[in-house]
Amino acid sequence: MPTAATTDFRRSATHGLIERVVATTPIVDVHTHLYDPLMGKLLLWGIDDLLVYHYLVAEAFRHLDVPPEKFFALSKTEQANLVWRELFVAQSPVSEACRGVLTILHRFGLDAKVRDLPAIRAWFQEWPLEAHLHRTLELAHVARIYMTNSPFDDAERAIWQHGFLRDERFVSALRIDPLLLSWPDTAHRLIEWGYSVGEGLSAQTLGEVRRFLADWTRRLDARYCMVSLPPDFTYPAATDTAQLLEQAVLPHCRDFGQPLALMLGVRRGVNPRLQLAGDGVGRSDLGALVNLCDAFPDNRFAVTVLSRENQHELCVAARKFRNLHVFGCWWFTNVPSLVEEITRMRLELLGLSFTAQHSDARVLEQIIYKFDHTRRVLVRVLAEKYGDLAVTGWEPTEAEIRRDAVSLLGGAFERFCQG
Ligand code: FIX
Ligand code: ZN
16 A cells, blocks of 8 residues: 555646656647748837737726726837736736736746836847747747638738748638628629639639638648637527538538537627727537537537637537537637636546647737646646546556647547548
8 A cells, every 4th residue: 555655646746747758849830820031020029019818808898997998099018008907007907818918028048027118128029930839939939820811801811822832830720700700792702713613602702712622722732720709699590600610611621621610608898998808708519519510420529619608518518529620719718717627527428539739829829828828727737637547547648648638738629630
């Protein structure tokens, strides 16, 4: 019989091992809003962009006594000054998004506690992008970044049409929200771009939508197709969204052997005056997702849900359908208390067949904090789970822990994409 002391010793040795393995496992970041550095100004980085991140802007408006229109008319540096003043100087920066900025500064070796924003700004300005990118990826331990690429974004479209030499660390996902959510307005854009579509969803129009999706999948070398849907999305339904999904998007995904990624539960523009910071959340009807997984066994669905209330149902759905892969703790759920709850629940219900986290970073350096914070939680939860196994006498080897961490941190997602 092992004594309490030997059990404690083993537990802390395993904890140290898990910590080391999780810290050194390269991450595949499966959903971001970052761009290939050769896409120029689209790749945001630096302290001002970090401070005007919409997560922080939403929090600053809890305190700022300025009309949003006035705030957004200011220069980026002026906006960043206001956010810094309200959230870092006027009070302690305890929220997850504020803590994120401090984690980034700390990992770069900057001393934020002197509260000298101009000095921090000057430090960032000295870095050439390529060196800074390299260092950031290294600190975050991120090996590959999935972009969100939308042909409906004018700035992006022009760059893709022109073409450029791709940075192989950045891979593409084709984003199609306007196609599914703003038909028939989107029909007019497709016509402008040379596709023979009409407002009604005739066979000819659906064929042309598929041609559009195929053209862009090839142009981007996209690995999956993605859409975010509001909480009232239903399937089956006699809506343009459901028809386009069923008769154009899903056949397209089957043709290319790619999953459709669904981000469910966002209510856009709850407070439109706050721009990107004005989106909210609602509980989705996951019956619609179950119907899709059931009706289309030859399609694969990678899914994240925004509402905490949907998380358990999502796990249960994934237990029923192997064509459903659960990923990430998205946006309002990416706070340590919920990441811990959700990750524990997923491990308990799905084992290792899910993706623990994506960064959703909009500003390069955010990958550092998003994954540092996730890793801390993951180590705690994995230590607990392996500890529960140890009670039965089952002890994982280092190689097994590494295999599990690789799966959770992007490996399982890429396997799922490949089918
Ligand atoms: O739909 C999405 O991809 C969301 O992640 C964004 O719309 C959102 O603004 C965001 O950045 C959340 O993290
Ligand atoms: Zn996103």
